[in-house]
Amino acid sequence: MLEEYNVMQGAMTLYCDNLSAINISKNLVQHSRTKHIDIRHHFIRELIEEKVISLEHLSTNKELTDIFTKALDATRFESLRSSLGLCVIDK
Incomplete structure (x- = not known):
């Protein structure tokens, strides 16, 4: 669809925390x-x-x-929330 608007893009990058899944996707041999x-x-x-x-x-x-x-503990939740750029708004 982007090409129809003359927007050229390379390969889209998907990030994954599972190394096994990445290795299976790159290995063409069926195990x-x-x-x-x-x-x-x-x-x-x-x-x-x-x-x-x-x-x-x-x-x-x-x-x-x-x-x-x-389900996360408070420390992990606060860390991820700040990484997303969200902040607490007090009323």
């Missing part, structure tokens, strides 16, 4: 452990082969989405 992988993962592998997306490793400590998906 016994990967034969039951869901169709959507094969789709991601195809996108990587076509250089539409690239997967990069992100440390678990820097995974900002944890604030939306996990």
Whole structure:
């Protein structure tokens, strides 16, 4: 869609904290452990082969989405909230 507006973009980078998932996506050889992988993962592998997306490793400590998906202690929550640029507004 961006190309229709003359906006050229390289591969979109997806950040992942799972090194095994990244390695499986880059290795084209099927292993016994990967034969039951869901169709959507094969789709991601195809996108990587076509250089539409690239997967990069992100440390678990820097995974900002944890604030939306996990129960966190107060310290971790405050850290992620400040990383997102959110602040507390007192009434």
